[in-house]
Amino acid sequence: MEALHDAIRRCTKCPLHLHRRNAVPGEGRARLGVMVVGEAPGAAEDAEGRPFVGAAGSLLTKTLAKLGVSRDDLYITNVVKCRPPNNRTPTREEVEACLPYLLKQIELVKPRRVLALGLVSAKALLGLIGREVEKVGEVRGRCFPGRISGVELEVCVTYHPAAVLRNPNLRGRFEGDLALFLGGGLERYL
Ligand code: SF4
Incomplete structure (x- = not known):
């Protein structure tokens, strides 16, 4: 994994490398298989x-802590590893350029569940198991079985915490989704 992280930090495969201060490969131990x-x-x-x-990360970390889960026990990453200018949504080309890194991360981590936060992530991950999605609301709160990088897993979808910060009405559903996704027999992977 460290070699992969180094490759991501040096990557120039798409124009986002021109704007970054640091690439963000990912971190965590996936002790819970998530x-x-x-x-x-x-x-x-x-x-x-x-x-x-x-701020969005702080909300995610606090919500996990409320559920008794340390973020260190999950492997956390993004679909795109470099910051888009002004936090714009990454383009399809940028997602496609970066996707091989996520595929390799899944191969190495072998998660039982992948939690897709927000539409960009849901589109990318559900696309890999042959399901098209246009709105988070179509799939939020649900898990979909499939095989990615040779790993049998479930893709589970909820809101991005940044969306929850913008719209606090989503907080209850966000917390409920995480409770559902992080429960449900994951202890068997410990
Ligand atoms: S976003 Fe991904 S593909 Fe583009 S430069 Fe960064 S690591 Fe490379």
């Missing part, structure tokens, strides 16, 4: 080279 996949790094992540360390 990988969390967001959209792309923001300003705080770009500055630190670590995923989910800004």
